[in-house]
Amino acid sequence: GESVGLHLPTLSVQEGDNSIINCAYSNSASDYFIWYKQESGKGPQFIIDIRSNMDKRQGQRVTVLLNKTVKHLSLQIAATQPGDSAVYFCAENIGGYSTLTFGKGTMLLVSP
Amino acid sequence: DAGVTQSPTHLIKTRGQQVTLRCSPKSGHDTVSWYQQALGQGPQFIFQYYEEEERQRGNFPDRFSGHQFPNYSSELNVNALLLGDSALYLCASNREIATNEKLFFGSGTQLSVL
Numbered sequence: 001g002e003s004v005g006l007h008l009p010t011l012s013v014q015e016g017d018n019s020i021i022n023c024a025y026s027n028s029a030s031d032y033f034i035w036y037k038q039e040s041g042k043g044p045q046f047i048i049d050i051r052s053n054m055d056k057r058q059g060q061r062v063t064v065l066l067n068k069t070v071k072h073l074s075l076q077i078a079a080t081q082p083g084d085s086a087v088y089f090c091a092e093n094i095g096g097y098s099t100l101t102f103g104k105g106t107m108l109l110v111s112p
Numbered sequence: 113d114a115g116v117t118q119s120p121t122h123l124i125k126t127r128g129q130q131v132t133l134r135c136s137p138k139s140g141h142d143t144v145s146w147y148q149q150a151l152g153q154g155p156q157f158i159f160q161y162y163e164e165e166e167r168q169r170g171n172f173p174d175r176f177s178g179h180q181f182p183n184y185s186s187e188l189n190v191n192a193l194l195l196g197d198s199a200l201y202l203c204a205s206n207r208e209i210a211t212n213e214k215l216f217f218g219s220g221t222q223l224s225v226l
Contacts, residue, residue, distance in 0.1 A: 034214060043116070043202050043217035044155065089154050098206050098215055099145065099168050102154030 012109045019080045021106045023073040023090035030092040034100065035064060035075045039086045047075070047088075077108075085110045114139060116218035118203050124224045125193050133188040133221045137205030144186040145215065146178060147202040155202055161186050162208055190223075198225045 013019050025033070031052040036044035050057045050064045050073075057064050063076040073090050087107050091100040117136045125131050137144050143162045147155035157170035161180035180186045184205075190197055200222050204215040 036217075041219070043204075043219045046214045046216070049214055091154075098143070099157050099160055099170075100155075100215065101157070102147075104152070104154050 009104070010107045010109065012111065013080050015080065015082060015110055015112050017080050019075075019077040019084070019108060019110075021075045021077075021088050021090075021108065023075075023103055025071050025073060025090070025092050027092065027094060027101075028068075028071065029094050032093040033064070033066060033073050034091045034093070035062075035073075036089045036091060036102075037084075037086045038089065038105070044089060080108075080110050082110045082112055084108060116141075116203055116205050116216050118201075118218040118221050120221060121219070122222045122224075124226060126226050127193055127195060129193050129225075130189065130191045131193060131223060133190075133201050133203075133223070135186045135188070135203030135205075135218060137184050137186070137203075138216045141205035141207050141216070142184050143206050143208045144180055144184065145204045145206075146186070146188045147204065147217075148172070149200040149202055149220070151199070158188070193225045195225050198223060 034049040035047040037047050038044045048059045048062050048064045050066050055066050061078045065074045087105040089102050089105045091102045093100050115138050119134045145160040146158040148158055149155040158172050159169040160167050164180045175191045177189045200220040202220045203218045206215050
């Protein structure tokens with residue numbers, strides 16, 4: 001089975017709300033995690049990453065939280081905008097070589 | 113600075129045929145990976161090329177093969193196509209020197225097998 005999965009397939013929010021997308025992973029050996037955004041007809045676009053020696057990392061309007069105790073990863077998007085509407089994937093890597101295992105994805109729908 | 117480019121963007125084949133997809137990595141990148149993304153699913157790792165050799169491989173049959181050229185560009189070949197091979201094929205690149213460096217993805221080739 002897949003080692004990375006998501007709790008919610010679709011998340012609908014209003015413009016300006018904060019969004020939280022969750023992800024569970026099962027491989028405790030994973031040491032690097034990435035969130036990607038994929039818009040229709042495009043390839044995945046890097047959003048933010050975090051290494052296993054950290055529990056939080058912030059970017060522009062985005063924050064990734066890593067809880068290794070319960071093997072849980074989340075992506076927080078502040079002040080969500082219609083342009084944030086896309087499918088979001090979490091991915092994990094084990095031991096270098098940048099070979100990623102992706103989850104199924106969560107679709108984020110932002111209403112104006 | 114061009115990102116990862118893939119060709120063609122769309123392709124239609126019939127069962128049993130063979131297909132070749134092409135990828136040019138982002139400038140400065142020397143490692144190329146291929147992923148298959150079925151509709152409604154996350155990308156699945158096929159294989160990775162570095163120094164013109166296949167370095168790692170995911171759970172895909174031998175019908176899937178590849179090649180990397182001295183200029184770091186890459187090809188993905190699929191023989192004896194099956195209906196289930198219909199998917200978006202994504203190429204990603206990164207620099208080997210930077211462990212766990214983020215992957216840059218192309219927009220993919222949409223393959224339809226009829």
